Amino acid sequence: MNIVIAPDSFKESLTAKEVCAAVQAGFEKVYSDATYIHLPIGDGGEGTVQSVVDATGGEFITMNVTGPLGYDVQAFYGLTGDGKTAIIEMAAASGLHLVPRGKRNPLVTTTFGTGELILDALNKGVERVVLGLGGSATNDGGAGMAQALGAKLVDSDGRELPHGGKALCKLHSIDVSNLDYRLTDVAIEAACDVTNPLTGSTGASAVFGPQKGATKVMVEELDECLAHYADVIQRDLGKSVDSVQGAGAAGGLGAGIFAFLDGELRSGIDLVLDVISFEDEIKGADLLITGEGRIDSQTIHGKAPVGVAKRAKALQPDLPVIAIAGSIGEGYEAVYDHGIDAVLSVVNGVVTLDEALESGASNVEKTAENIARVLKVKKNL
Numbered sequence: 001m002n003i004v005i006a007p008d009s010f011k012e013s014l015t016a017k018e019v020c021a022a023v024q025a026g027f028e029k030v031y032s033d034a035t036y037i038h039l040p041i042g043d044g045g046e047g048t049v050q051s052v053v054d055a056t057g058g059e060f061i062t063m064n065v066t067g068p069l070g071y072d073v074q075a076f077y078g079l080t081g082d083g084k085t086a087i088i089e090m091a092a093a094s095g096l097h098l099v100p101r102g103k104r105n106p107l108v109t110t111t112f113g114t115g116e117l118i119l120d121a122l123n124k125g126v127e128r129v130v131l132g133l134g135g136s137a138t139n140d141g142g143a144g145m146a147q148a149l150g151a152k153l154v155d156s157d158g159r160e161l162p163h164g165g166k167a168l169c170k171l172h173s174i175d176v177s178n179l180d181y182r183l184t185d186v187a188i189e190a191a192c193d194v195t196n197p198l199t200g201s202t203g204a205s206a207v208f209g210p211q212k213g214a215t216k217v218m219v220e221e222l223d224e225c226l227a228h229y230a231d232v233i234q235r236d237l238g239k240s241v242d243s244v245q246g247a248g249a250a251g252g253l254g255a256g257i258f259a260f261l262d263g264e265l266r267s268g269i270d271l272v273l274d275v276i277s278f279e280d281e282i283k284g285a286d287l288l289i290t291g292e293g294r295i296d297s298q299t300i301h302g303k304a305p306v307g308v309a310k311r312a313k314a315l316q317p318d319l320p321v322i323a324i325a326g327s328i329g330e331g332y333e334a335v336y337d338h339g340i341d342a343v344l345s346v347v348n349g350v351v352t353l354d355e356a357l358e359s360g361a362s363n364v365e366k367t368a369e370n371i372a373r374v375l376k377v378k379k380n381l
Contacts, residue, residue, distance in 0.1 A: 001031055004285040004312075006039040006278075008292035008304035009047040010326050013360035016040030016047065017054040022361045023289050023324075026368025030376055039281055043304040044191025044268025045134040049078040049087045052130075055276045057081035063120060065093045065113035066148075068137040070163055073098050077117050085128040085275055086121035090114045090250055091135030094144075096212060099137045104213025106139035106205075106222060110163035111253055115148025122180060128187040130275060131257065132268065133250040137212055139165035139205055139222050141198065141229050142256015150178040151260055165205075165251070168225035174236040179260065188261040191268030193302040196248035198241055198255045199227045204248035212251070226252055233259045269307030278308075279315050287375075288312050289368070290340075291324035297331025300338050309339030324367055326360065344371065 007019040014022070020038040027034065040055050042048030053060060058080045067073035075093040077086055091097070093113030096104070114131075121129055138144070143153055144163055152175040153161045161167040197203050205214065205222035214222060229252075230242045239259050241247050246265040247255035257263035282288065290305045300306050309321045322342045323335065332343055346363040 001034040001286045002037070002284055003027060003031070003034050004037045004039060004282045004288045006041055006288060006290050006308050007324070008041055008043060009051065010293040010360050010364075011047070013293065013326065013357040014364065015054070016042065016051045018361060019291065019364055022364035023368040026365040027372045029369050030372035037281060037285070039276060039278065041269070041272055041276065041304055041308065043302060043307065044132040044193065044272060046089065046091065048132050048191070048268070048272060049076065049089050049092070052080060052087045052272060052275055053078040061120065061124075063117070065116040066110065067098050067113055068094050068109040069099060069103065070110065073113065075113060075117060077121060079124065079126070080275065083124070084126060085130060086118075086124070086126045087130050087132075087275070088114070088117050088121065089132040089134070090253060091132070093117050094138050095135045096137040097135070104137065106137070106164070106209055106212045106214050106251060107166035107218060108164035109138045109212070110140055110144035111136070111138050111142055111251075111256070112144035112148045112163060114253070115145035118145070119149060119180065122182045122186065126186065128189070130271060131188070131190045131263070133190055133192050133253055136250035136253060138253065139209055139212060139214070139226070139251035141165070141168060141204075141226050141252030142254075142260065143168060143229070145253065145256055146179070146260040149180045149183065149260070151176050152178065165222045165225055168229040169221070171229055171232050174232055176237065176260065183261055188257060188263035189271055190249070190254060190257050190263055190265050191271045192246040192249045192254055192265040193268045194249050195245045197243070197245070198230055198247040198252050199223050202248075204252040207248070208251060230255070267302055267307070269302060269304050270311075273307065273311055278311055282312055282315065285316065285319060288319055288321045289324065289371075290321065293326040294329055295323060295325040295332045295335060295343055296329025297334055299332065300334050305340060306335055306338045309335070313339040322371060324364065
């Protein structure tokens with residue numbers, strides 16, 4: 001029997017790779033002679049770099065970059081096993097977790113460090129850059145990223161704009177003549193599962209600004225600055241960023257990727273599955289096990305287990321797909337209409353959250369063994 005194990009991580013408990021190992025350990029107690037294929041995955045958010053590096057036999061690159069507040073932080077990105085694709089979580093360089101709660105201020109935070117990660121990947125000769133856009137501390141529309149890659153954003157006196165979303169109100173002109181020339185030969189794709197526009201009541205500032213430290217007054221100022229930024233981009237680059245779905249992702253970084261890098265904004269899980277050559281890996285599978293920390297009504301909206309199930313069923317409609325989860329929430333049954341055949345929780349009794357997180361590996365292993373035993377009973381009936 002060929003068993004493919006393709007889970008997302010169980011956040012704060014197990015990486016996707018560790019989930020794969022625990023599932024195999026449980027199954028091997030029943031099917032010791034089966035073939036197991038591990039495909040740890042992510043949906044573009046936290047843990048995606050780890051998953052892709054694990055799935056492709058790649059490597060981590062660690063380096064110091066400019067953090068969201070302008071001082072150095074240690075960040076990372078991943079290279080796939082063939083060295084052709086860089087996987088970058090923008091939060092590694094420009095994330096909210098890098099800013100102490102009392103210092104969170106999207107008027108001044110920057111994506112410059114994200115641009116530095118891209119630049120380093122270009123130096124390593126990659127052919128493709130995949131960016132995850134979750135967890136940002138920024139609201140600068142990707143201006144900092146563009147500056148790190150050679151774009152000039154200046155005020156009316158010809159001075160380079162300082163970091164932060166507030167500075168965009170003083171933007172006079174954009175010059176991309178010195179933008180790194182290698183970008184034209186590299187495919188840029190962003191994992192983006194939100195459709196928010198750049199500005200307005202559902203834009204980057206209004207929806208995501210408050211969680212980054214923005215007051216109501218700051219939200220209004222940031223939104224005005226991004227609107228001005230969009231106008232200058234339209235005039236100088238000939239691109240209408242405010243009409244792009246997902247432009248507001250990561251404080252407007254979606255807009256910056258579209259405007260400066262000619263990047264494509266895509267579903268996170270679909271993008272990751274392409275990177276790891278998912279269809280090639282599951283050919284001939286007899287069973288697919290997927291899962292993540294929680295499965296509920298939101299799982300059908302771009303989450304990893306449903307993305308995996310849909311792609312698998314498109315290739316093999318009769319392939320059984322079983323999902324495991326640390327917890328099962330209200331409305332989880334919706335996943336049954338999206339390619340998943342069964343959902344099981346790995347927690348079998350009343351425990352505290354800390355206890356559940358601590359015993360994640362053993363709980364996954366026991367659940368996998370139980371699934372295998374049920375399958376064997378069915379086979380023998």
